[in-house]
Amino acid sequence: MSTIKFTNAHVIDPVAGTVSQRDLYVADGHIVDTVANPDEIVDCGGKYLAPGIVDIGVKVAEPGERHKESYKSAGAAAAAGGVTTIVTRPDTNPPIDTPEALEFIRRRAADAVGVNVLHMAALTKGRLGQEMTEIGFLQDAGAVAFTDGDNVISNTKILSRALTYAKSLDALCMLHPQEPILSAGAAVTSGKFASLRGLPAVSPMAERMGIDRDIAMIEMTGAKVHFDQITTARALPALERAKANGLDVTAGTSIHHLTLNEFDFADYRSFFKVKPPLRSEDDRLATIQAVASGLIDIISSMHTPQDEESKRLPFEEAAAGAVALETLLPAALRLVHGNYLDLPALFRALSLNPATRMGLPCGRVDLGAPADLIVFDADIPFVLDRKSLRSKSKNTPFDGQRMQGKVLSTYVAGRKVFAQ
């Protein structure tokens, strides 16, 4: 294997919480102390060198809807976006709820040339919330976590059994904190703007109800749980208490809830329809604050490809979700440019924490860690053209928006998988 010296770089170290101008050496796909005669010298031109992003909760539409996103297109989008590891969601059609289905997508994932791909499996069969999946077999087949995605398991008996069983295997479960009946049919968050637009809306309180119930379940079962998206201020005290009480919980949020708010759908622009719906500005700021303080551990893209036909519908009928693999970093840099977060804190949430939660050695620039690295310019401005995205689906809410920051090159295990 070749050796590389990255020089003239500002290295972002999320473990130490520092940005320092230094060289970084790679040998045999790992970060090493030093290399005498490197095969390749990469001059980073004074730009940033950071651990690659670990994105939990990416939807690749295989099987079932390969025209929306294949492993090949998702891999290309990830590499271009500085995402070196994607952890896929099982909410495909059919869902990934058997070891056989998991083996199929593991074969398909070989198409995602370059980037690391890991998979989550469903927690209940068919994601229907009625019977638990073969958690043990799925774990043996490589599932790194278990989730029904945004289908909330409303039957608490089933959920408690699934969590208890998962606990015995030390399996991580990912839950979607939401009261499912209150939020059924909602397209937006309730408020005066939603009232004026006449759209079915849900109170932000539905998230707090969901997290309160789920935390009680975690207390009861001792399960290891990650909340996929916390997006409201009112859910945060419950999360804080759960962590203070020593429960094995972590929480994530989506990049869209950190950078957009409830007014952005304006005249019914369905690219702004996501699940849960975009929140008030107060909630957005509280969520950013929670990321800065470390209460929310992880920022994910919640990449959800939808084709034109699913989005070119009246807002209520349009499918939810947005693609975000390529826009995750420039959108997240808005938080840095706005002085809400510093770069090490951002990469704790994008790289270190998700890797740690998934039990992966990547996401850091420590000696011995895999050389999953990105070189990026944090300031370069551009106007996003959705047609330029590598994802097969182009449903981004950032179309036409001014953004700052671009990935210049991406390395996975010391191999260059993307360069501008």
Next chain:
Amino acid sequence: MSFTQRHLLGIEPLRPDAITEILDVAENYVALNRQLTKHSNALAGLTQINMFFENSTRTQASFELAGKRLGADVMNMAMQASSIKKGETLIDTALTLNAMHPDLLVVRHPHSGAVDLLAQKVNCAVLNAGDGKHEHPTQALLDALTIRRAKGRLHRLNIAICGDIAHSRVARSNLILLGKMENRVRLVGPPTLMPSQISELGVEVYHDMRQGLQDVDVVMMLRLQRERMDGGFIPSEREYYHRYGLDAEKLSYAKPDAIVMHPGPMNRGVEIDGDIADDINRSVIQEQVEMGVAVRMAAMDLLARNMRNAQSGAQLGGQA
């Protein structure tokens, strides 16, 4: 010209002088409609298509009559029975119709924002005949014309809109219009039928009907939209009628010359007492229907003028 829009999608984008202009033009059509010969050629040569994705008798008839009296070729399409059932999307339906070169599309759709979406995809004028729980602009305009004729003005009035506000596009368009024209708007109804945070839109909210009707000039009743209820908004129809149905006793709290309005169709004995609805001294419900045709004629006339202006402007530009 104050009304310069290409479409009439809602009251929200209209300036007060544009609203006044539509009402002024409508006055002429009120006079025309009362003559034995009711024809004008304002829309001569133009094609009007009424696309109703939701049941309607009154609004559709009103738009059809308005178009015919102005000399347009009018076609009605009952969309529920047609291609939507075959899986065609709204956009494809719109593009198909667009290819037939209509000049005016009158659209009603059960989803909020659907008419806006459709208007982006066609190159004719689009009139919103009601979209979901969003807007119903011609209803608000006809209500405004009725109020202006009955009260002699359309400003500084106390107006109570009563009943199922949450599910009502009529209420939304009306509260926007009446607010723009500088009236005091009150919303009266049970809290389960109020949209959330609606009081932040410059209206007063009352849950007690007697307090809500105190000294108002106009009582605007809404239909209790039973078909829209997905369950349990009110305990029962009879309790609703007892607390929020308009009867003589509750009406006595309003000003002695207060008028009573209802967009129809009425549920007698649910939201309004039959005797009040028929009281020719108080009820202007029949007049609302009459104003509806005139306002729709005015709106289509003005849209057609804007269309012709745009076309002659383009031709002049081409010559230069």
